[in-house]
Amino acid sequence: MMGAEFVALSLPPILIGTLAAIACALPGNFLLLRRQALIGDAISHVVLPGIVLAFLVTGTVAAWPMMLGAGAAALVAVLMIETIRRLGRIEPGAAMGVVFTTMFAAGVLLLEQSDTSGVHLDVQHALYGNLESLIWLEATGWDSLWDVQALAALPPELPRIALTLLVVAVVMLLSWRPLVLSTFDEGFARTLGLPVRAIGVGLVSLAALAAVAAFDAVGSIIVIAMFICPPAAARLMTDRLGTQIWWSLGFATLSAVLGYVLAGYGPLWLGGTHALSAAGMIASVSGVILLLAALFGPCRAPAGQRPG
Template identity: 40%
Template sequence: MGWTHFDTWIVIIGALAALACALPGCYLVLRRMSLMGDAISHAVLPGLAIAFLVTASRASWPMFIGAAAVGMLTALLSGWVERFGKVEAQAALGVVFTALFALGLILIRMAADHVDLDADCVLYGEIELAPLRTAAIAGANIPTAALVTGGMLLVNVLVLGLLYKEMKISAFDPQLATTLGINASAMHYLLMGLVAATVVSAFESVGSILVIAMLIVPGAIGHLLSDRLSVMIGIAAIVAVLSSVLGHVGAITLPPLIGFEDTRTAGMMVVAAGGLFVLAMLFGPRYGLLSRAITQLGLGLRIAQEDMLAMLYRLEEQGQQPAVVRADQLGATLDLGPMRRRLLRHRLHRSGRVTRTAEGYALTDAGRSFARDLVRTHRLWETYLDRYTGTPSDHLHVAAEQLEHATSATLQRALAERTGSPPTDPQGKHIPAPRDDTGPRA
């Protein structure tokens, strides 16, 4: 792979465009307005076409002003359609942006005979050619695309940094923002203006369609990995840069490996962002699919472990000394599969609450103390539910069994005080005395 200064500039331009898109994109994700980025990126086409028809040139400022104006118009029209048309917000956006996008395509075809306008360039971008168009700055030739996207990034950083608190409160709770004296509507339309301006600035590098991914995917990944806005924005910025680097490297190296001559760098940047999103969706520490599966497995094993300890204790209450459960009975009693049975036996051995005998599994002293405390919690819940909630007697056991696994020592003491520490539960079963060790459960 031969790397030149053109490749470096392509990565820098892509990273600047992605960063500029990611910052307002985080707020779109928080506001559940991801479709707004899609809508504005498509709906600005009429503004571009009108600017071309009026000026008969591709000068940056007329194009920027026309597209930004139509982008703001998209936000206003969608709000009006939602308010006066009594339709859902996403439906209003769909109506407005598809109509404006269709109008833009018609105007582009009309303008194509009079100005040098390539519809594919508007839609898909030409980041590979962006380093060829330069401007002399302090004796150095800087690509104009880097200046435009870098300038837009600076504007976004300044505006969103200065209004960080106002934007944050307005994104999470517009009503609260209004009561605090923050004009939530002004914050909304300011954000829409930034989105429109950012979309236009990114046309040259990633185009109208591919900018949507840069606007939403980094923020979506940040939201998957963190619930704090500041951390979310930081993650989105890192993802934006990584997408640019990985995308261009992939565009250079991957096509020959799969039998293609080449591919577009902007498209590979989106593929890279999509790959990063899949990784976050699978391995995110809180919302990742695999992480949640592991957490649910651990929770299920903890509940099964506690159920087994309580079962052994109840057998001892019935006079079986010592109470023993055979290994082949373990899965059938607790409705566990082979893998979960093995994991459960490992956890029980490690906890020191059961011991393996020739006949099966029996409680240790530590396990008996823990199980007695669990059974006490269960029967206190049955008493409380029977007295204060009117739960039918045949439903008490199931409800108490669910609650006992989420009851802390403090809550158990509160239950005992509320119910008057009765000696027996509604079925007449003895409620064990509280154990001296009230430490956390393992």
């Protein structure tokens, strides 16, 4: 299992899945604390019309235009949610529900109306991604990791998601204190003169960036699951924010690796012949982790219900 075939067929998807999971879990921690966990859900729904429009404009399924389209759609969605919430004085959950279902419906309609028979673009692909197809044919073994020529043939999703993760991580590191302050106590952050609203918009934009890049590689199930499940499970493990982040990264990695391995090799171990959906399995594993944390996590109970 650990030979040349593994490096060529399994290593790139596992790496991409892990990096995508971490890139989503990082901002997910703060979205969770701000009770905005469902932003990830909303963003990954509205990405569909974005990529369909990008396809209609450019006529190809090239990655950058699609990511741009997806990013623009995410931005439009956030603006629409905010506008509807304010103009209509509607609670955020309902405003979100109005916007993301509408935009997703528009995406599906656009997709059905346009001729995409020649390209790999459909709703299923958008939902589950195609992690399994991100293979590295040039690899001949572990040595290929030092072979520049072979490295150049890595699936382009890998450097893209790695770069995205780097950006997300660096921005979050640099803005750590203001982010924590404004998440914990917005009023206090304001009295310090922190640009509270800009920080909020920045966080959502960062989440959108992670979602769009991860979506391109792994589909929206993983995006939604990784925004929420690893941070949620981590929250039940500790009362320290820094520790929570590390737990969430560990859980995200575990979900991605274990999920991929179970989907790819599990059926073989059981005597089957076909691999299962890796995206679905990664989400499922993250759910099992959350279930275990909810049952046994040391800080699972609400603070008021624990002995002092």
